[in-house]
Amino acid sequence: MAAGWARGRELTREPIPSGVVTEHFAVRGGARLFGTVDVVGAKNSVLKLMAAALLAEGTTTITNCPEILDVPLMADVLRSLGCTVEVAGDRVTIDVPAEPGAQADYRSVSRLRASVCVLGPLVARCRKAVVPLPGGDAIGSRPLDMHANGLRKLGATTEIEHGRVVAQADDLHGAQIWLDFPSVGATENILMAAVLAEGTTVIDNAAREPEIVDLCVMLQQMGAKLEGVGSSTLTVHGVSGLQPTTHRVIGDRIVGATWAFAAVMTRGEVTVRGVDPHHLELVLDKLRSAGAETRAGVDEFSVSMAGRPLAVDFVTLPYPGFATDLQPMAIALSAVADGTSMITENVFEARFRFVDEMVRLGADARTDGHHAVVRGVEQLSSAPVWASDIRAGAGLVLAGLCADGVTEVWDVDHIDRGYPRFIENLASLGADIRRVSADPER
Numbered sequence: 001m002a003a004g005w006a007r008g009r010e011l012t013r014e015p016i017p018s019g020v021v022t023e024h025f026a027v028r029g030g031a032r033l034f035g036t037v038d039v040v041g042a043k044n045s046v047l048k049l050m051a052a053a054l055l056a057e058g059t060t061t062i063t064n065c066p067e068i069l070d071v072p073l074m075a076d077v078l079r080s081l082g083c084t085v086e087v088a089g090d091r092v093t094i095d096v097p098a099e100p101g102a103q104a105d106y107r108s109v110s111r112l113r114a115s116v117c118v119l120g121p122l123v124a125r126c127r128k129a130v131v132p133l134p135g136g137d138a139i140g141s142r143p144l145d146m147h148a149n150g151l152r153k154l155g156a157t158t159e160i161e162h163g164r165v166v167a168q169a170d171d172l173h174g175a176q177i178w179l180d181f182p183s184v185g186a187t188e189n190i191l192m193a194a195v196l197a198e199g200t201t202v203i204d205n206a207a208r209e210p211e212i213v214d215l216c217v218m219l220q221q222m223g224a225k226l227e228g229v230g231s232s233t234l235t236v237h238g239v240s241g242l243q244p245t246t247h248r249v250i251g252d253r254i255v256g257a258t259w260a261f262a263a264v265m266t267r268g269e270v271t272v273r274g275v276d277p278h279h280l281e282l283v284l285d286k287l288r289s290a291g292a293e294t295r296a297g298v299d300e301f302s303v304s305m306a307g308r309p310l311a312v313d314f315v316t317l318p319y320p321g322f323a324t325d326l327q328p329m330a331i332a333l334s335a336v337a338d339g340t341s342m343i344t345e346n347v348f349e350a351r352f353r354f355v356d357e358m359v360r361l362g363a364d365a366r367t368d369g370h371h372a373v374v375r376g377v378e379q380l381s382s383a384p385v386w387a388s389d390i391r392a393g394a395g396l397v398l399a400g401l402c403a404d405g406v407t408e409v410w411d412v413d414h415i416d417r418g419y420p421r422f423i424e425n426l427a428s429l430g431a432d433i434r435r436v437s438a439d440p441e442r
């Protein structure tokens with residue numbers, strides 16, 4: 001990442017510093033999107049599956065992995081724990097030693113917030129974990145209190161020492177754990193610690209995102225004894241050891257939904273392959289309310305839109321609610337819809353920050369606390385805008401597809417972290433989009 005454009009920084013109006021290599025996406029609005037797009041494995045699943053490999057000595061193979069930067073970064077975290085990791089195309093092979101190291105390397109962890117998910121497996125395997133705090137995030141504060149409380153209930157001590165989480169346990173034992181909020185990360189960490197604890201753990205108010213079900217399926221293949229998979233009460237009967245496995249990552253529902261929103265906004269017709277439409281039932285229902293036609297098949301779905309979308313309200317909630325990761329797409333759709341939409345954000349408090357960038361594109365939007373009110377306009381107008389996080393960046397590109405002229409979306413490394421072949425996929429559907437390097441030598 002170019003110096004001065006760090007993740008988490010407030011949106012900025014400063015010019016691009018001269019001499020700094022940086023890239024942007026140039027999107028010319030007006031094209032309608034048509035065609036078929038293939039979606040690979042979910043970013044929010046693969047990183048946890050890679051961490052889960054730590055639970056068993058030997059070689060675990062994960063397939064259908066997305067080719068995004070976060071995967072090699074997670075590979076570095078695992079290498080810093082003594083694993084041998086090979087990333088080859090969509091296949092990641094992780095060879096875990098009999099005694100993995102307990103201390104994750106700061107440089108690796110600091111570049112990847114999701115790396116905190118090694119905490120649970122390390123406590124389970126090594127009875128000790130030292131994981132640097134991953135730091136803040138552009139979408140809001142991301143505390144770890146529920147992760148720590150859960151691990152303490154299982155018998156571990158947890159302290160913050162010198163910017164690191166230090167968790168230790170002589171023995172892990174089953175416990176009844178109630179989560180204040182169905183946190184995805186806390187559910188995963190507690191689950192991965194509990195599978196090797198003695199006795200039975202019940203996680204109540206557990207998150208039930210499809211990515212958690214994917215993790216549960218992989219753990220069951222490894223020999224874990226689980227009940228209530230996919231429900232908000234997850235029961236874990238601890239076992240003394242797990243075996244390595246081979247597992248295929250589920251398709252990325254957030255990426256698939258992004259293409260669906262793009263199709264509706266541009267009045268096109270797109271088929272998305274590689275995503276289970278059951279994971280997007282509420283999303284597809286919202287798009288139908290906006291006037292789209294949808295068709296669901298096995299691991300694929302299609303969306304088509306004839307006229308201007310109608311305004312729809314959106315409320316983000318843990319799964320099966322509307323995903324907070326799709327809130328920027330909801331704002332983008334509302335910006336061009338016929339009517340006024342109210343969007344309520346219940347998961348990450350700072351996620352509306354990017355709305356200022358939407359306003360630069362001509363959106364008639366204002367936010368007040370957890371709510372955004374967006375009055376749809378007939379035509380957005382191009383502008384240079386900044387992507388503050390992965391999903392905000394994708395939402396801005398979608399808005400650019402409906403703006404007149406060429407929209408420049410900067411800080412695109414965020415988008416590259418979440419969307420494999422983002423430009424190529426959009427271009428294959430007919431979008432006029434290209435990556436532009438600010439350095440003429442590149």
Ligand code: UD1
Pocket residue numbers: 043044045047114141142143144145146147148181182183184185186207318324325347348349
């Ligand atoms: C994961 C996803 C992210 C998605 C989010 C919600 C990954 C890599 N990231 O993030 O894309 O937007 O789920 O679907 O999978 N919280 C606490 N204390 C805790 C833990 C969480 O207060 O100990 C709060 C958070 O600040 C946030 C809410 O709970 O307000 C939800 O966070 P959580 O579900 O844990 O999200 P992540 O797992 O970090």
